[in-house]
Every structure is written in structure tokens, then in C-alpha cells.
Amino acid sequence: MRIIGGIAGGRLIKVPKGLGVRPTPDLVRQAIFNSLGDRVNGATVLELFGGSGALSLECLSRGARSAVCIEKSGRHAAFIKDNLRQSGLPAAPLQVRVQDAFAAIAQLAADGRRFDLIMADPPYGEKNLGRRSESFAQRTLDDPHLPALLAGGGLLVLGHARRDTVTLPPGWEERKALKHGDSVFRMLQRATATDPETA
Template sequence: MRVIAGLYKGRRLKGLSGRAVRPTPDRLRESLFNILRPRLAGARFLDLCAGTGSVGIEALSRGARRVTFVERSPAVLVVLRQNLAACGIGEGIEKRQQDAV
């Protein structure tokens, strides 16, 4: 898994094996952000069921001002934090351990 475009383009992100987390495929993220492109610069972005953070990190990479990551699993949240650190992301984020429903 990798960041597709923007400031963090090409950065590899850690994933998790098993059925608990299903990462958003690169093609789906690319399509999503092609649609969101006109509205993303300076936006606040909410990444529900964030998993490893690939969608929220992509949003930051493409110009979102702030991302709130919501993930209920403590183990998955550890990987999300590692991915943020690997990209050098420390500002403009909020991490919440809670159920998104």
C-alpha cells in the first residue's frame, strides 16, 4: 500500500494481515480523490473506520488542512500512528479511538 499523489507520494504504508482490516485499494482511492480534488485544498476531512489511515493520509497529501481519524481497534490504531510517523505527519490530525457508528 502506498500514497498515490501529493506531498507524500510514493510513501509506503504498513498494512495488517487478516480479515479485521481491508485496505482501500489504490484504484478506488485514486478515483475517490479525482472526484474530491476541487474541494480538498484546505478542507477538513473525516476518515471513519480509518484502519491504517491510507485514505486520510492521502487526503493530507493532496492538500486537506485537517484530518480526523476514527478507529475503534487499539491494535489498528498503533499501525495508523506508525504510518503517520513514517510520513512525518504530526500536525493537522486528530486520532480518536471509538466506534464510528
């Protein structure tokens, strides 16, 4: 794996071995960031289910102002920090938090944090025909604290398996869906453009 574009483009990314990490493939990341375009430049970013930190590093390489990367495993978080060092990117803009993603969502919301871009490519769920998905992707969308983390006009990029029929809860609207192999990446915004702080 490597960083695709930006000032650190071409730098390799180490991925922890084992079944606990399923990194977002290079071709998929390239499609995502081609679609995002200039939105990344100057953005504040939150990455959930960090794994190797590839999405955070890609954002920083492409000019994001800062990134918070949430990864539950301390071992995997060490890989993210090592990947940052190897990338040549400055360390200060990236905060790696060893924390459960859902605990982090609640805590960041309570702290009043807001992000221009939230990226989540969690472990994939199983086929759920005829029943509501119980996958990490569905749980992320269903989290009541998540919408508060998006700044006005912010975007959620959520990955899940094609076999996982994820239901869009009220309050979200889909801007675009990118499909690659077994993966779907959905670009979502809050259904209202009104900022809750100014409503």
C-alpha cells in the same frame, strides 16, 4: 499500499494483518481523489472505520487542513500513527481516536464539529436482496447524527460492496458513484443546500 498523490505521494502504507482490515486499494483511491479534485485542498476531513488511515493520509498529503481518523481497534490505530510518522507529514493535523464509529459520530455532533469531507469505507455487508441492508454502510447512512457533521456544501464519500443494496435515506442526494470490482463508492450530499445553523 502507498499514498497516491500530493507531497507524500509514493510513501508506503502499512496495513494490519488479518480479516479485520480491508484497505481501500490504490486504484480505487486514485479514482476517488481524481474525482474530488481541489475539494480536498484546505478541507477539514473525518474518516470513519480508519483501518490503515490511508484515506486520512491521502487527504493530508493533498493539502487537507486537518483530519480526524476514527478506528475502534487500538492495534490498528497504532498502525495509523506509524504510517503518519513514516509518511513525513506533520503530526499535528491528524487526530486518531480509538473509538467506535457510531459513538464518535454522536459525540462529534454533540460537540458541534463540522467537516467538509467525511470518508467511510467500512467492512462490507452481505448480499441483501429483498430486505433492507444491515451493513455498516447502511447503518452509517441511517445514523441521525451524521448529517449534522457535514459543513455546508460538504461531501460524504461512502464505500460498500456491490452486492450490498444500500438504501439512500431521505435528506441525502447522490452526486456520483464510482464502481471498481466488487466496490462502489458513492459521493453524497445533504439534499438541501441550506445550512442548519443558518436556516
